[in-house]
Amino acid sequence: xxxxxxxxxxxxxxxxxxxxxxxxxxxxxxxxxxxxxxxxxxxxxxxxxxxxxxxxxxxxxxxxxxxxxxxxxxxxxxxxxxxxxxxxxxxxxxxxxxxxxxxxxxxxxxxxxxxxxxxxxxxxxxxxxxxxxxxxxxxxxxxxxxxxxxxxxxxxxxxxxxxxxxxxxxxxxxxxxxxxxxxxxxxxxxxxxxxxxxxxxxxxxxxxxxxxxxxxxxxxxxxxxxxxxxxxxxxxxxxxxxxxxxxxxxxxxxxxxxxx
Numbered sequence: 119x120x121x122x123x124x125x126x127x128x129x130x131x132x133x134x135x136x137x138x139x140x141x142x143x144x145x146x147x148x149x150x151x152x153x154x155x156x157x158x159x160x161x162x163x164x165x166x167x168x169x170x171x172x173x174x175x176x177x178x179x180x181x182x183x184x185x186x187x188x189x190x191x192x193x194x195x196x197x198x199x200x201x202x203x204x205x206x207x208x209x210x211x212x213x214x215x216x217x218x219x220x221x222x223x224x225x226x227x228x229x230x231x232x233x234x235x236x237x238x239x240x241x242x243x244x245x246x247x248x249x250x251x252x253x254x255x256x257x258x259x260x261x262x263x264x265x266x267x268x269x270x271x272x273x274x275x276x277x278x279x280x281x282x283x284x285x286x287x288x289x290x291x292x293x294x295x296x297x298x299x300x301x302x303x304x305x306x307x308x309x310x311x312x313x314x315x316x317x318x319x320x321x322x323x324x325x326x327x328x329x330x331x332x333x334x335x336x337x338x339x340x341x342x343x344x345x346x347x348x349x350x351x352x353x354x355x356x357x358x359x360x361x362x363x364x365x366x367x368x369x370x371x372x373x374x375x376x377x378x
Contacts, residue, residue, distance in 0.1 A: 140176025168320035181232030
């Protein structure tokens with residue numbers, strides 16, 4: 119049985135989810151999968167958390183996906199498989215739909231379900247030694263519509279076909295070229311870079327970021343409706359933050375957004 123755990127940390131206005139199972143390259147056991155939605159919900163409810171970062175422990179991997187050492191016990195029947203897959207899907211959806219920006223900070227291997235977690239995040243930043251793959255075609259697994267939809271929305275259908283058909287492993291440069299990641303940095307610089315981006319996002323208007331995420335999700339992946347997205351935009355226009363943003367612009371100062 120895996121000894122892995124999900125660590126939940128706070129770093130000022132940034133919430134961190136750490137996939138902590140370095141002995142297995144941060145493979146996720148059932149408890150780790152199940153813990154993601156509640157951890158994300160807690161960050162969503164905390165007004166002081168403006169941005170969420172997901173990362174792996176140990177420096178060698180973001181995650182290689184599900185912990186296969188559990189499969190005999192956790193995926194031994196059709197009912198167990200359905201329950202396990204539903205738990206995984208709930209984790210992906212929690213990250214994809216939380217109304218706060220989510221950054222995947224990627225070191226080393228980002229494979230299978232680990233890549234699916236990264237694709238559920240809004241932004242992906244990796245170090246130059248990172249490696250990416252969806253090896254389903256070498257395992258005989260079917261890759262479902264939910265994960266495929268996010269993959270296609272991120273890299274386009276042509277690249278998605280190559281990734282899924284070939285089960286090939288891609289380096290950081292190839293991932294950047296196809297749009298799988300937003301930027302690549304040397305390993306020694308990745309943490310500082312991600313902290314900088316997270317701080318930048320945390321300083322922006324929370325309701326505006328939530329609205330932007332809702333609109334993009336509705337258009338790109340179908341997670342949420344256009345009506346919900348339009349309502350989120352309307353909340354921005356009626357907010358105290360919109361008034362504060364206008365005042366700050368006129369007064370030539372940085373705005374102090376409150377998310378209200």
